[in-house]
Amino acid sequence: MKVSDVLTRERRRAGVTQSExxxxxxxxxxxxxxxxxxxxSPSVEQMSRLLLPLGVELSARPVMTRVDRRSLGFALRVVDHLWTDPERTLDVARRQLARQRDRATINELPWLDVWDSILGLPVGVICGVLADEGQFARDLRQSSPMSVVLDESERLEVIRETR
Known part of the structure; x- marks a missing residue:
């Protein structure tokens, strides 16, 4: 859909004239x-300025790559484990985090610190972090201590689903 079509459609939907x-x-x-x-063609900033009074927020979300979809798939399986057996799941994740810390590079340590903080949060919040599709969550999942919670059949199922 063209920018011109979006602007016209949203302005009309809001019942606003060009003058208004x-x-x-x-x-x-x-x-x-x-x-x-x-x-x-308006700049992104200009388009955002035009749409905001019409009740429309201009936003962009990076397209998820296959790797992103796969890591999200693994994370969503971990969410299932967290809801059914939170104590065991968090215990496994904490032990894995300690192992990761032992062999981490200087660049990985800040991400592991974030995970350490996350694992201390309520289960519902942890599940929200795992299921988030935003860029920060995508990056965070690349150092997740949670994937060891899954067994081989669960991993293979996610891999098949995300081909």
Whole structure:
């Protein structure tokens, strides 16, 4: 879908005229019109400024790679274990974290510190971190001490699902 179509659709959905949008945003009416008629293209900042008063927030989320989908799949399986047997799952993860710390590089230590803090949180919060699709959570999962909770059949199932 083109930027011009999105802007026009959202402005009309909100019941706002080009003149009103101009007044709300400080963007001239002729410029709003040129964006809607695809004669000019707004910058991301300008598009965000135009959409916000219409109740639309412009955001971008990086596309998940196969590695990201797979690590999320593993994490979601760990969530199941956390809900069914939190004590055992956290104990296994803490022991794994200690092993990881013993052989960690200087660059890995901050991530392990974050995991150490996370493992002290309530189970529901830990599950939320594991299931998060944001970039920080994606990066965090790359050093997760949680994957050892899964058995071989669970790992293979996730691998098959994320091919």
């Amino acid at each position: 949008l101009s007044r709300l945003t400080g963007v001239s009416r002729p410029l709003v019109s040129s964006y809607e008629h695809d004669r000019n």
